[in-house]
Amino acid sequence: MENQDSQPTTATSFLQSHTARLIMVGVLTLILLLPLQLVNNLIRERELRQADVMNEITDKWGKEVYFYGPILKVPYTIFSESEIVNQMTKQVSKTRTAQTAYAYFFPEVLNNTSKVETKLLKRNNYEAVVFTTKMNFNGNYTVPDFSAKNIPEENIQWDKATILIQTENLKSIKEEIKIKLGGTTLTLEPVYNSEENPDAEGLETAFVNLNDHKDLKNLTFEFTFQYDGSSRISMVPIGKTTTSKMTSNWASPSFNGNFLPNDKSKHISAAGFEANWKILHINRPFSQSSFGSLPNLQKYAFGVDFVIPIDEYQKNERASKYGFLVIGLTFLIFFLIQSVSKIKIHIFQYSMIGLALIMFYTLLISITEHSSFRLAYIISALSVVVLISLYSVSILKNRKFPMLIAISLAALYGFIYVIIQLENYALLVGSIGLFAILAAVMFVSRKIDWTKN
Structure with missing residues (x-):
């Protein structure tokens, strides 16, 4: 009887552990690469359409x-x-x-x-x-x-x-x-x-x-x-x-x-x-x-x-290449908050946050076609930051953590915008920024006891 009772308890304990949650979040991140790839295909399709129209214009002009x-x-x-x-x-x-x-x-x-x-x-x-x-x-x-x-x-x-x-x-x-x-x-x-x-x-x-x-x-x-x-x-x-x-x-x-x-x-x-x-x-x-x-x-x-x-579609394509980074870092912020505060976040809620992050790129390309890339980026980033921040208020049951999430997302989107505008120094600035992000994550997570639930 003792063996029969201990097996479900062990399984339940593992599913509630930091390791299991981290695995589920990682798998979800990989799954979200599929809709992100569809967004990339949409950008390339619109870019090819632009090339066709440009050829038509130049063929008539010269x-x-x-x-x-x-x-x-x-x-x-x-x-x-x-x-x-x-x-x-x-x-x-x-x-x-x-x-x-x-x-x-x-x-x-x-x-x-x-x-x-x-x-x-x-x-x-x-x-x-x-x-x-x-x-x-x-x-x-x-x-x-x-x-x-x-x-x-x-x-x-x-x-x-x-x-x-x-x-x-x-x-x-x-x-x-x-x-x-x-x-x-x-x-x-x-x-x-x-x-x-x-x-x-x-x-x-x-x-x-x-x-x-x-x-x-x-x-x-x-x-x-x-x-x-x-x-x-x-x-x-x-x-x-x-x-x-x-x-x-x-x-x-x-x-x-x-x-x-x-x-x-x-x-x-x-x-x-x-x-x-x-x-x-x-x-x-x-x-x-x-x-x-x-x-x-x-x-x-x-x-x-x-x-x-660098035309508008090239900028959209460059922005979408950082989609995996945005999703991964955003999930990491929520995971660290969950680990520190003991607040439980369901995998479904992670999914909604991930889809909201992908919506940024569809908003970006659609608004860009009717305005400038800068204005489209500001509107798209602001919309997603506000949406996720308001959603996190109901998840995290307070205002302190949602404020941290809003500031982090705004800083992340601002950082990516700077990289997109740069040409000669994009790799240097990107490497320094990622190093700073890694250092911040290591500093925040240094006191988390990963052996406990």
Whole structure:
């Protein structure tokens, strides 16, 4: 009889112990990761929807701008010989076939000045960065050198030279493009699916007779592009010396590509930025001419990204990543209060508190879509803190502990908001904060007797 009575007593005693309660709270925390994951999926779904809307906006306004040129394109004749053997007479006859090939020469000097005006286009709850840019180019060519390929002078078709520009986003060019080459003005016309680069769009002039330009040592050019675009401007530094100056009202530029602007002449402020590049031919791994085909040099481009640094959905996603931390620390506070005060908190009450914490993230994303992230965060955090504090009054039967819980939750949400706003120091601040939280928990729990119920 004694053994029969002791077994239920032992089981009941274990279920009421600190260890059993801690295990149940831990299991509940893991279970609550499921609805938290659903919230993360919702954020990603809304973010993908934003990307679709942004693509639709930018496709109508104009996509990213890519520029590669101007290139002097000179045709030349090459001859090939073939032998034909007469099977009856065994006589060998030779035939000579002429073919036209092309040589491409890059500028000796290429100067660019670009002014970029950006603005935000909105549709419903979504927004995208678009811009209008005016790009001025000037420079000069030197005498095309065919000696490297041993091409005779008489084989060069000087009278059929053209100026070629490889680019993308032709539909967003807003003005007719005329290039002044020496004393001649030429109009650039679109050419598609060129043999040099089938995927590229481009512009090319009509034939220009280089024999009319006596001073090929200083064949100057000058022209202007005006684009509507979005996201990025990039160009290939094909000049033997390439300089570029870009000014814009965009305050958060991201410089990309193979070459960064000069730090001493780069200025970024709330009113916009100014950046300058100077790139020499020894800085990039390609020569000033190409024979036979035009190389694809897009990977050597430099430029600027015009993007929103951290958009609202990215902030929501970063906030949701701290969901496990918020739930775990909140449960830990209630557990410590329960252990110190001997107040019993049912697992159902823990569940309600956990669901209230998850509701913070659904409130955050829904309010963010109709206001700023800061306002949405304040409203969501305040709502959850008030809800849990009022609920804890009925659970804990006093006002002292609910006040402690309200202060702790407010401090926790404030701490997470600071981390979300930081970029370079997020890890450092987060690590220091977690260390302080751990120290506080260790200090509070140091006198709890875990061997007792």
